[in-house]
Amino acid sequence: xxxxxxxxxxxxxxxxxxxxxxxxxxxxxxxxxxxxxxxxxxxxxxxxxxxxxxxxxxxxxxxxxxxxxxxxxxxxxxxxxxxxxxxxxxxxxxxxxxxxxxxxxxxxxxxxxxxxxxxxxxxxxx
Amino acid sequence: xxxxxxxxxxxxxxxxxxxxxxxxxxxxxxxxxxxxxxxxxxxxxxxxxxxxxxxxxxxxxxxxxxxxxxxxxxxxxxxxxxxxxxxxxxxxxxxxxxxxxxxxxxxxxxxxxxxxxxxxxxxxxxxxxxxxxxxxxxxxxxxxxxxxxxxxxxxxxxxxxxxxxxxxxxxxxxxxxxxxxxxxxxxxxxxxxxxxxx
Numbered sequence: 001x002x003x004x005x006x007x008x009x010x011x012x013x014x015x016x017x018x019x020x021x022x023x024x025x026x027x028x029x030x031x032x033x034x035x036x037x038x039x040x041x042x043x044x045x046x047x048x049x050x051x052x053x054x055x056x057x058x059x060x061x062x063x064x065x066x067x068x069x070x071x072x073x074x075x076x077x078x079x080x081x082x083x084x085x086x087x088x089x090x091x092x093x094x095x096x097x098x099x100x101x102x103x104x105x106x107x108x109x110x111x112x113x114x115x116x117x118x119x120x121x122x123x124x125x126x
Numbered sequence: 127x128x129x130x131x132x133x134x135x136x137x138x139x140x141x142x143x144x145x146x147x148x149x150x151x152x153x154x155x156x157x158x159x160x161x162x163x164x165x166x167x168x169x170x171x172x173x174x175x176x177x178x179x180x181x182x183x184x185x186x187x188x189x190x191x192x193x194x195x196x197x198x199x200x201x202x203x204x205x206x207x208x209x210x211x212x213x214x215x216x217x218x219x220x221x222x223x224x225x226x227x228x229x230x231x232x233x234x235x236x237x238x239x240x241x242x243x244x245x246x247x248x249x250x251x252x253x254x255x256x257x258x259x260x261x262x263x264x265x266x267x268x269x270x271x272x273x274x275x276x277x278x279x280x281x282x283x284x285x286x287x288x289x290x291x292x293x294x295x296x297x298x299x300x301x302x303x304x305x306x307x308x309x310x311x312x313x314x315x316x317x318x319x320x321x322x323x324x
Contacts, residue, residue: 037170
């Protein structure tokens with residue numbers, strides 16, 4: 001166990017040395033990536049700092065609950081699509097009903113009269 | 127809650143090791159740079175508000191996941207490449223290519239440098255290649271436990287396995303590395319000699 005740790009230490013020491021002598025282009029690219037990452041944080045902080053109190057709280061909440069917010073947006077979209085579809089479908093059915101009544105030979109009162117259907121069936125049997 | 131300066135300091139501290147660690151895994155410097163950059167951005171965007179003490183664990187977790195995503199994409203790409211290349215078969219003599227042999231051959235030509243420096247750079251290159259040759263989980267365990275200096279519990283959390291597995295992976299990794307180095311004629315004592323002065 002002791003020998004294992006010593007060997008690991010020696011290897012790590014060599015690896016540390018390799019890190020010290022890395023290619024300058026790679027080091028520059030890594031530094032560039034770091035600046036970008038930090039700039040992203042600063043930009044977000046500036047955005048939040050510029051917003052007034054309640055808006056800042058809201059923005060902070062959204063930032064920390066992005067997954068939840070996305071789910072809420074998707075759910076709302078589905079719900080709205082359902083409601084709209086239902087509305088259009090209902091309207092179409094009503095239009096069809098009106099058209100049927102207007103085009104029918106019988107007056108609309110005939111369909112509301114419960115005894116009319118029975119009378120019609122009996123009359124047609126004779 | 128930590129500041130942008132703390133994040134910057136942390137990234138400056140780990141970026142080179144993260145790059146090397148990724149390069150050992152993906153064996154492509156450009157891909158490794160992209161992966162490290164992605165991991166840095168993810169850490170900054172999602173976890174910059176966390177305490178700085180949590181950064182090492184979070185960053186390693188993100189880095190491992192980003193590497194995993196890369197491998198998944200590579201797998202799909204390789205599948206298509208294999209399918210397409212089966213239509214146009216060329217000479218694949220490079221299949222039997224051993225990077226360690228190439229390294230030894232290449233380094234012999236480099237007679238301009240002082241001997242000690244050459245020997246040291248050779249040893250480092252052999253270690254790096256040996257690390258690349260390790261199975262993924264062993265390499266991960268070795269790098270996190272010994273190079274990133276995480277304890278067994280932290281390493282287990284990052285790797286998503288038990289502490290016992292971490293110990294096993296670490297032990298196997300060290301033995302495998304020692305064996306590869308010994309095969310290349312480098313013993314532990316020589317390793318200490320060719321390393322940097324403490």
